[in-house]
Amino acid sequence: MSNEQNRNGEMTRALIYCRVSSAKQRIEGSGLESREQRCRAYADDKGYIVEGVFPDDVSGGGDFMRRPGMVALLSFLDAQKGKSYVVIFDDLKRFARDTEFHLKLRREFATRGASIECLNFRIEDTPEGKFIETVIAAQGELEREQNRRQVIQKMKARVENGFWVFRAPIGYRYVSAPSGGGKILEPDPVLAPLVTDALEGFASGHLGSQAEVQRFLERSPHFPKDKPDGTLRPMTVNRLLKKVVYAGYVEAPNWGVSTRKGQHEGLISFETFQKIQDALEGRKRHFPARKDKNEDFPLRGFVACDCCGNAMTAAWSKGKYRRYAYYRCETRGCEAKSKSVPKAKMEEGFGEILKGLQPAKELFQLAEVMLRDA
Template sequence: MAHKKPALDARNRGYPALSAMFTDDRTRGTDVRPGFAAMLKFLRKNCSSTCIVIIDDITRLARDITVHHKLRAAIAATGARLECPSFEFGDSSDDILVENLLASVSQHQRQKNGEQVRNRMRGRLLNGYWCFSCKPPAYEFARVAGQNTLLRREPIASIVTEALEGFASGRLQTKAEVQRILQDSPRFPKLPDGTVKFDRATEMLTVLNAGFIEYLQWDVSIRPGRHQGLITYDTYQRIQRLLNENTKTPSPR
């Protein structure tokens, strides 16, 4: 797979001009790689000729040692040869040791970067800021006092408030009725087919809409958020009690 200066790398090694160039934007910690899959398809189609795959650095192949060897094997299975201007691939025990060490270091760097990103995001959650790109439809991100903060998005916020308060008061008795209210509102965002899925109604019943933050996967217990709630925390608690009561109510026989 070619990246920064593949044509120059090819000329420096005395190879003819590149036949094709493939790139991947996805994380190199996985083998689910559209660009790599397209390259393998190209190699199999041209297996009658000698193909050389040039990567500008060993880390460009994978940042996971298991994935590294899986992709190496996939390239070899097509009959192609893998080369890199900054590393000589070889079959001796010393060559394999160095390759494994470099792949392991690359994996460690990816994992370390992931830990640092996670720690920064967890720190923002602990401080009451929602830090994920996924957000309720009634909110939008905006810069407030230098921080990326959730702000109410009207008129959607008012529509959701009405639906949630209706459920808490008993006027809407099921999640299906909440879904129907959202479906019938012309200003609530719909899917391309014009519908509001049941899961969307379930997403409305979260503590985020009460102005609080919680993310138990990262040990972030419930705490006040830096955003305005669509409903009060008391209303949220009543909704949770109603949901628990409905779960415990036996189905009619």
């Protein structure tokens, strides 16, 4: 072991930067640990004192300022005024897989008085050394762009075959395809009924605006909220209403893939999806009059379910000898779904409420005196 010292006679300080391209590589393998181990062995062999390790498990697309570990490393150097460091990389391609960012990152280290050393490449400040270093950086950029193109081509092919390849929309989750060969969407047992009710409610006019859809979803404790105060951004609701994936279809306009039938189960019909788009684009919605809307059930649509808060429906039920009238909730996922309340009980209770709201005789007399004075 050689004990290298800096110009002041002190032991050389070192920092280790190690990176894998994704969190999956970090979880499923020992990529970060093995890289760190090799860098520590290199530092021990050189006699360096390792003062910090900065790992990353994100790609950053070549831009080192989008990597938290690299940002932390540069911030650490900024805080160590007057100290010099050697930054150790296990692979030059892990430095910056983009020629422009590679050169920029070299300058960032130089302005902070830090030098870099690599396990698989000897960095030399000579014209020949800089040329070879730039060529290797360009090769890394080429490989990154080729990998990206290959991934997009595979994803595009799956969309063309009817598979959704993006993040699972709210109301769905990814499971292994029965026939093998990748993942497929399936309705989430908790969120799918909620999304269906919101979409069908907007299409039918029961939820007359995007704001009403937003309030409907915000009332559910299960629907994920995207604001700290437990509410939704209007854009979240708008995007939900426009996703054709909920109708069982897929598309990828940016890749030139038109709308087509998907391999997954839709939460609504395509006809319902079209009604939603008509409403969003300002085309008039026509809601046919209910054939069963008559005097038999005057409270239909006005009384709310005590469990979920949605409007209750009503209908006649045929018994063995005669028909019976009931009010009931038909909201999917509601604990009181299909539990019937007799018509007489419901309407008698409503009548008692109205009686309780009737003004007292004295109030009428007071109002009469006030009106006469006026």
